[in-house]
Amino acid sequence: MNAKVVLLPGDGIGPEVTDQAEKLIRSMSDQYGLGIEINTGLIGGAALDETGEPLPEDTLAMCREADAVVLGAVGGPKWDDPHAKKRPEQGLLALRRELKLFANLRPVRLHPALAEISPLKTERIKNVDLMVVRELTGGSYFGDKEEGDDFASDSCTYTREEVERVVTMAADMARARYGRLTMIDKANVMATSRLWRAVSAEVMEKKYPDVAYETMLVDAAAMHIVANPSRFNVIVTENMFGDILTDEASVLVGSMGMLPSASLGEGKAGLYEPIHGSAPDIAGRGLANPFGMLGSVGMMFEYSLGMREAARQVELAIWNAVSAGQCTLDIGGNLRTDEAADAVINQLGDIHAKKVAFI
Numbered sequence: 001m002n003a004k005v006v007l008l009p010g011d012g013i014g015p016e017v018t019d020q021a022e023k024l025i026r027s028m029s030d031q032y033g034l035g036i037e038i039n040t041g042l043i044g045g046a047a048l049d050e051t052g053e054p055l056p057e058d059t060l061a062m063c064r065e066a067d068a069v070v071l072g073a074v075g076g077p078k079w080d081d082p083h084a085k086k087r088p089e090q091g092l093l094a095l096r097r098e099l100k101l102f103a104n105l106r107p108v109r110l111h112p113a114l115a116e117i118s119p120l121k122t123e124r125i126k127n128v129d130l131m132v133v134r135e136l137t138g139g140s141y142f143g144d145k146e147e148g149d150d151f152a153s154d155s156c157t158y159t160r161e162e163v164e165r166v167v168t169m170a171a172d173m174a175r176a177r178y179g180r181l182t183m184i185d186k187a188n189v190m191a192t193s194r195l196w197r198a199v200s201a202e203v204m205e206k207k208y209p210d211v212a213y214e215t216m217l218v219d220a221a222a223m224h225i226v227a228n229p230s231r232f233n234v235i236v237t238e239n240m241f242g243d244i245l246t247d248e249a250s251v252l253v254g255s256m257g258m259l260p261s262a263s264l265g266e267g268k269a270g271l272y273e274p275i276h277g278s279a280p281d282i283a284g285r286g287l288a289n290p291f292g293m294l295g296s297v298g299m300m301f302e303y304s305l306g307m308r309e310a311a312r313q314v315e316l317a318i319w320n321a322v323s324a325g326q327c328t329l330d331i332g333g334n335l336r337t338d339e340a341a342d343a344v345i346n347q348l349g350d351i352h353a354k355k356v357a358f359i
C-alpha cells in the first residue's frame with residue numbers, strides 16, 4: 001500500500017497520545033503488511049519555540065504529500081500571552097485551511113460500561129450514538145480580526161458553497177445511518193445562520209427528501225444535548241457551535257479523552273485528531289486518556305486508507321478494552337496512558353487472531 005502518514009505531536013499531552021497513535025499505526029501496518037511510512041513534524045507551541053512559526057513551511061509541505069496527518073494537540077500556558085502576535089492554535093487553524101479540510105466528523109457513542117462515569121442519568125444517555133459534522137474552515141475562527149486595547153472584532157462569514165458542501169456530507173451520513181439530520185444555528189439573531197438555514201433547506205429538499213430533517217437554535221440545542229441526547233442522530237453546524245457542542249457532548253460518554261475526530265475535504269487525505277486540547281493540567285503525568293486519539297487512527301483507516309474493516313477492528317479493540325476496565329483514571333481505570341494503549345493493541349491482536357482462526 002505504501003501510505004504516508006505524518007505525525008504532529010504538538011504540545012502538552014499531544015506528544016503523549018501521539019506516541020500511542022504511532023504504536024497503533026505500526027502494529028496495524030505489521031498486522032496487515034501495509035508498509036506505512038511515518039514521518040514526524042513540528043506544529044503549535046513546539047514549532048514556535050523551534051522555528052518561530054506555529055506551522056513551519058516544511059511541516060505543511062510534508063502534510064500536503066501525506067495520505068493522512070495525525071495530530072495530538074496544540075497550545076498551553078507557555079504561549080498564552082494575550083499580546084503575542086503568533087499563537088500555537090494559529091498553526092492548527094492554518095493547517096486545516098491549507099489542506100481544505102472543511103468537514104470535521106466527531107462521533108459520540110456511549111460505551112455502556114461508562115454510563116456511570118457520566119454525571120448524567122443512565123436512562124437519558126444509554127442510547128447515545130450521534131455524529132456531529134462540524135464545518136471547519138469558515139466562520140469566526142477564520143474571518144478578519146481587529147484587536148486593540150479598547151476594541152476587538154471577529155467577523156463571521158459563510159458562503160453558499162461552504163454551507164452546501166458540508167450539509168451535503170452530513171446528509172449523506174444521515175442517509176447511510178437511516179437517521180435524521182439536525183442543523184443547528186442561531187438564525188433568530190445571526191445573518192450567517194439565516195444563510196445556513198436557507199441553503200440547508202434547499203439541499204435537503206432537492207437532494208435528500210428521504211432524510212428526516214430539522215433545524216434547532218444553538219442555545220436550545222445545548223440544553224437538549226444534555227437533557228435528551230438520544231433524540232439526535234447526525235448534527236451539522238458551523239465551526240464555533242460545533243467546537244463548543246462537542247466538548248459538551250463529551251460529557252455524555254465519560255470524558256473529553258474519549259472522542260476522536262476526522263477532518264476531511266474533497267479528496268481522501270485527512271487530518272485525524274482527538275477533540276481534546278493539550279490538557280496542561282495533566283500533561284507529563286501519564287494520565288491522558290489515549291482512546292480519542294486511537295479512535296482517530298481508526299477513522300484514518302476508514303476515510304484515508306479505505307480500510308473499513310481495519311477501522312472497525314480498532315473501534316472494537318477500544319470497546320473491548322473499556323469493557324475489560326483497561327483504561328485510564330478519567331474513566332474509572334488505573335492504567336497509565338501507554339498501558340491503556342497497549343491494552344487496545346493487545347485486544348486488536350486477539351481480534352485479528354480470532355479472525356484468522358475463523359478463516
Ligand SMILES: NC(=O)C1=CN([C@@H]2O[C@H](COP(=O)(O)OP(=O)(O)OC[C@H]3O[C@@H](n4cnc5c(N)ncnc54)[C@H](O)[C@@H]3O)[C@@H](O)[C@H]2O)C=CC1
Binds near residue numbers: 256274282
Ligand atoms: N485541537 C487542539 O489542539 C486543541 C487545543 N486546545 C488548546 O489546549 C489548551 C488547553 O485547553 P483546555 O481548555 O484546558 O482544554 P483541554 O481539552 O485541553 O482540557 C479540558 C479538560 O479535559 C481534560 N482532558 C482533555 N483531554 C484529556 C484526555 N485525553 N484524557 C483525560 N482528560 C483530558 C483536561 O485535563 C482538562 O481538565 C489551550 O491552549 C487550548 O487552546 C484546546 C482544544 C483543542
Ligand SMILES: CC(C)CC(=O)C(=O)O
Binds near residue numbers: 089092093275
Ligand atoms: C483551534 C482549536 C484550538 C479549536 C478547537 O478547540 C478545536 O478544534 O477543537
Ligand SMILES: [Mg+2]
Binds near residue numbers: 243
Ligand atoms: Mg475544541
